[in-house]
Amino acid sequence: MIEIELSKGKNIIVGCFYRTPGSNIDLFNDHLGNMLQKLKGCKRICICGDFNIDILKHSSHNYTQNFLDITFSAGMFPVIDKPTRITESSQTLIDHIFTNELCTQLHGGILINDISDHLPIFCIYQYDEI
Numbered sequence: 001m002i003e004i005e006l007s008k009g010k011n012i013i014v015g016c017f018y019r020t021p022g023s024n025i026d027l028f029n030d031h032l033g034n035m036l037q038k039l040k041g042c043k044r045i046c047i048c049g050d051f052n053i054d055i056l057k058h059s060s061h062n063y064t065q066n067f068l069d070i071t072f073s074a075g076m077f078p079v080i081d082k083p084t085r086i087t088e089s090s091q092t093l094i095d096h097i098f099t100n101e102l103c104t105q106l107h108g109g110i111l112i113n114d115i116s117d118h119l120p121i122f123c124i125y126q127y128d129e130i
Contacts (some may be wrong), residue, residue, distance in 0.1 A: 001015055002014050002015075003043075005033050010042075010043055010044050011043055012043070012044040012045070012046065012101075012127060013039055013044065013046070014045075014046050014047075015045075015046070015048070016049045016062075016089065017047060017048070018049050018050050019049075019050070019053065019115075020049075025053065025063040025066075026063070026066075028051075029066055029070055033070040033074070034065060036070065036071070036074035037072075037074060040074050040075060041075070044099075044100065045098075045100045045101070046098070046099045046101070046123065047076070047096075047097070047098050047099075048095075048098070048121070048123070049095070049096065050095050050118065051069050051095070051096050052094050053094060053096075054093055054094050055064070055067070055078065055093050055096070056091070056093045060082050071098050074100070075100040076099065076100050077099065077100070078097070079108035079121075080093065080095065080096060080097055080108055081093070082110055083117070083119075083121045084110060084118055084121055085118045090100070095118050096111075096121075097122075097123045099123070105125070105126035106124070106125055106126075107123070107124045107126075108121070108122060108123040109121070
């Protein structure tokens with residue numbers, strides 16, 4: 001995680017995460033929840049990465065719902081809402097950008113590119129006070 005200092009307003013904390021497929025989701029959720037609770041309310045936060053947690057399955061997978069509950073309770077909301085890994089047999093949303101900065105001019109999306117089996121994601125913030 002890095003902190004970007006701004007001359008005006010709150011600084012921005014940016015973090016990039018990778019959770020190995022098949023690793024312990026409960027342990028990951030515990031660490032993520034603890035970190036987000038420490039940062040909650042005092043900073044602008046943007047976390048992104050390959051979490052390997054398909055939030056399209058939140059209603060049928062308890063671990064995924066717990067992951068979303070943790071992010072929502074910390075005031076973090078997803079920027080990407082479409083599948084980021086598409087195969088012939090599945091579509092999953094496992095690459096995420098979460099932010100607590102919803103009042104700002106914000107543009108996020110997915111790039112169509114075959115450089116990887118995951119589609120690249122992005123988020124652009126527009127701040128007048130930088």
